[in-house]
Amino acid sequence: MRKFGPRAVLVGALGTAGALGLALPAVAAPQHSSGSAHVLDVTTTNTEHHGSPYGPVGSTFGGSGKTTNTKTGKAYGTFRYECTVKSVKGRNRTVDCPQTLNTPDGQITLQGSRTMPAVKPATLPKVVHLTKQVTGGTKDYANARGVAHLTVHPVTSARVVIHFR
Numbered sequence: 308m309r310k311f312g313p314r315a316v317l318v319g320a321l322g323t324a325g326a327l328g329l330a331l332p333a334v335a336a337p338q339h340s341s342g343s344a345h346v347l348d349v350t351t352t353n354t355e356h357h358g359s360p361y362g363p364v365g366s367t368f369g370g371s372g373k374t375t376n377t378k379t380g381k382a383y384g385t386f387r388y389e390c391t392v393k394s395v396k397g398r399n400r401t402v403d404c405p406q407t408l409n410t411p412d413g414q415i416t417l418q419g420s421r422t423m424p425a426v427k428p429a430t431l432p433k434v435v436h437l438t439k440q441v442t443g444g445t446k447d448y449a450n451a452r453g454v455a456h457l458t459v460h461p462v463t464s465a466r467v468v469i470h471f472r
Contacts, residue, residue: 350374350375350376350377350464351372351373351374351375351386351464351465352372352373352374352375352464353370353371353372353462353463354371354372354373355370355371355372356368356369356370357369357370358390359427360390360392360400360402360423361400361425361426361427362392363392363395364392364393364394364395365391365392366391366392367389367390367391367392368389368390369387369388369389369390369404370387370388371385371386371387371388372385372386373385374386374408374410383410383411384408384409384410384411385409386406386407386408386409387406387407387409388404388405388406388407389404389405389406390402390403390404391403391404393420395425396425397425398424398425398426399422399423399424399425400422400423400424400425401420401421401422401423402420402421402423403419403420404418404419404420404421404439405417405418406418406439410448412446412447412448413444413445413446413447413448413449414444414445414446414448415441415444415448415451415469416441416442416443416444417439417440417441417442417455418439418440418442419437419438419439419440419455421437431461431462432461433460433461434458434459434460435457435458435459435461436456436457436458436459437456437457437459438454438455438456438457439454439455439457440452440453440454440455441453441454441455441469441471451471452471452472453469453470453471453472454469454470455468455469455470456468456470
């Protein structure tokens, strides 16, 4: 089983689906020695999207896609996310978005909520910054913990930096 130390770092670039592209595929950090950091870039491409983030409270939206290693272009797993609209208050709405990243080394689970406009804007933002928590996983990622920082380019792609602790 892989051990996640405070200096283990994983960097990935991801593609996403949906108006705000909340999916977060990532890659497994290779075995490392204490004190060293490994950086991997991955790109994900959305292949499915359903629902709308602008539905009523309780409505869902999500998506899935494939992940490739940015440097090699080789396939590197898949991703899926499913968001639920939790509240709509005034000009804002809150959505909760658990996600699963399926990598060759196991699954990584992420969790996070975000506030967004209550109504769809005339044009989508070019970039959305999100932070999600790593809440576990399977195989090499069993009991993984950490934080993921995302730079999302709605509908097309995203980059995620995951710091495992």
